[in-house]
Amino acid sequence: MSTEPRPRVGVVVFPGSNDDRDAALALEGLGAEAILVWHGDDELPDLGAVVLPGGFSYGDYLRCGAIARFSPAMRAVADFAANGGLVLGICNGFQVLCEAGLLPGALRPNMSLAFVCRDVAVRVERTDTPFTSRCETSQELTIPVKHGEGCYFADEELLAELEASGQVVLRYREDDNPNGSIDGIAGVANAEGNVFGLMPHPEHAVDSLLGSTDGALVLGSLLDAVRDRALATA
Amino acid sequence: MRVSVLVRPKPGILDPQGEAVEASLRHLGFAVDDARVGRLVDLEVDASDAASAREQVERMCAELLANPLIESYEIELPEGS
Numbered sequence: 001m002s003t004e005p006r007p008r009v010g011v012v013v014f015p016g017s018n019d020d021r022d023a024a025l026a027l028e029g030l031g032a033e034a035i036l037v038w039h040g041d042d043e044l045p046d047l048g049a050v051v052l053p054g055g056f057s058y059g060d061y062l063r064c065g066a067i068a069r070f071s072p073a074m075r076a077v078a079d080f081a082a083n084g085g086l087v088l089g090i091c092n093g094f095q096v097l098c099e100a101g102l103l104p105g106a107l108r109p110n111m112s113l114a115f116v117c118r119d120v121a122v123r124v125e126r127t128d129t130p131f132t133s134r135c136e137t138s139q140e141l142t143i144p145v146k147h148g149e150g151c152y153f154a155d156e157e158l159l160a161e162l163e164a165s166g167q168v169v170l171r172y173r174e175d176d177n178p179n180g181s182i183d184g185i186a187g188v189a190n191a192e193g194n195v196f197g198l199m200p201h202p203e204h205a206v207d208s209l210l211g212s213t214d215g216a217l218v219l220g221s222l223l224d225a226v227r228d229r230a231l232a233t234a
Numbered sequence: 235m236r237v238s239v240l241v242r243p244k245p246g247i248l249d250p251q252g253e254a255v256e257a258s259l260r261h262l263g264f265a266v267d268d269a270r271v272g273r274l275v276d277l278e279v280d281a282s283d284a285a286s287a288r289e290q291v292e293r294m295c296a297e298l299l300a301n302p303l304i305e306s307y308e309i310e311l312p313e314g315s
Contacts, residue, residue: 063301099301106303113250153247153304180248 048226052093065095094197111180130225
């Protein structure tokens with residue numbers, strides 16, 4: 001049994017978040033100490049990483065994620081990210097990060113206009129990120145999506161920039177794009193590489209009873225990165 | 235001052251809502267094309283003149299009401315103001 005401290009990961013709870021506890025449970029199962037952070041808190045505790053969970057923050061009024069970015073906790077998360085802190089946004093968390101300008105692009109209603117809730121196949125495009133280091137190049141992961149507005153959009157110029165700088169980390173398999181995302185983009189990172197958002201839910205794929213454990217590769221990579229950083233600064 | 239903001243999906247942005255509305259209208263027998271669905275925000279703005287109201291609403295659009303990557307907006311002020 002290792003005695004090294006468990007990586008501390010904050011999970012922000014917005015009004016309307018509904019995957020916050022699932023994310024915390026999945027992280028704890030992988031060896032983290034998950035700490036729920038209330039959206040009204042304007043300071044983060046001492047954390048190695050922050051997760052913005054899925055759900056419908058602030059009712060998803062106006063545009064998904066548009067209101068959540070004004071919460072005190074998000075200002076703290078923006079500062080955390082600006083200082084190089086690791087931030088993972090899942091589904092609604094991805095939408096919040098895009099609206100907050102911490103990630104490029106925007107998420108639009110699914111092309112089908114239908115809410116999609118099923119497993120999808122995503123291909124790992126980059127393994128040299130703090131969020132995919134446990135994956136193999138081009139590895140295909142099975143992770144569920146459940147969203148109505150997950151159609152990733154970037155205009156031509158931005159898209160070229162993202163591709164050139166290798167910020168597209170996850171892509172839906174060509175025949176399995178659930179929402180019409182441009183170029184099949186399922187997950188993108190910021191230019192610095194410390195902020196990452198994806199529509200699929202890794203926290204719902206950490207137990208073989210639920211059909212897949214591939215989500216653990218994403219969350220486990222994040223925990224590895226937190227541990228590595230702690231060692232580097234120790 | 236009463237101000238209206240019209241928010242539209244930018245040209246070229248896929249608008250599945252507009253497509254669904256268009257398909258339904260055609261189903262009803264209307265000969266329509268290129269339907270786009272946006273958003274209308276009516277506001278009561280505390281401003282002494284139109285220029286100041288417009289300036290405030292421009293900032294509201296930039297900061298919250300529209301996402302510049304995917305949406306355009308148009309500000310309508312009362313006639314004669």
